[in-house]
Amino acid sequence: MTVTIQVLFFASAREAAGDVSSTSMELAEEEATTDGLRKKLAQLYPGLASMVEDEDNLTLALNEEYVTSGEVLPLKNGDTVALIPPISGG
């Protein structure tokens, strides 16, 4: 059983991934968590690896809601995960 999600890359995350701004990803059932996703992204995008494995360096948003540090959430079909580097609005 696999889960298909949409991943959005913002700012330095996009640059680190080689200028990919969004992609569709298939995850195996056992990988289908926010944590599993981080590991998979590190494998698929080596330039992104050090950033994505560090929760302080890259925050995730699942369906437009922040995933808090230490939280591990399951992913289901159709979910959108955004990779958000440290923000500096204003």
Next chain:
Amino acid sequence: FFIKVSEDLPSLQDCSDFVNDPSCGAISTFVGTTRDNFQGKRVTKLSYEGYVPMAEKELKKLCDEACEKYKVHKIAAVHILGDCFVGNASVILACSSPHRRDALHCVEFLIDTLKARVP
């Protein structure tokens, strides 16, 4: 609430007019502008990108929280997308309250929290 994240930033006047309310005696505003230096280097412009749907969602949550903390009636929270040259406004926050203390503190809360949370 008046919330907008776009390349076309509303003016300070637009924001102030929006929050203006007959029941309020105070309007407090904050304008963030692009500074010409950063860590000892010269800056000519900043370029903002955002996760727009989520940014607007977070701004709305921020406004809701602000209304719980402070006696404010209306809030305007707008942020630019794309290039913002030195001296130009990147973010404008405005709120109105019956008495000045709430409006003043609310604007401070809004900008501090926006910088930490709005993607």
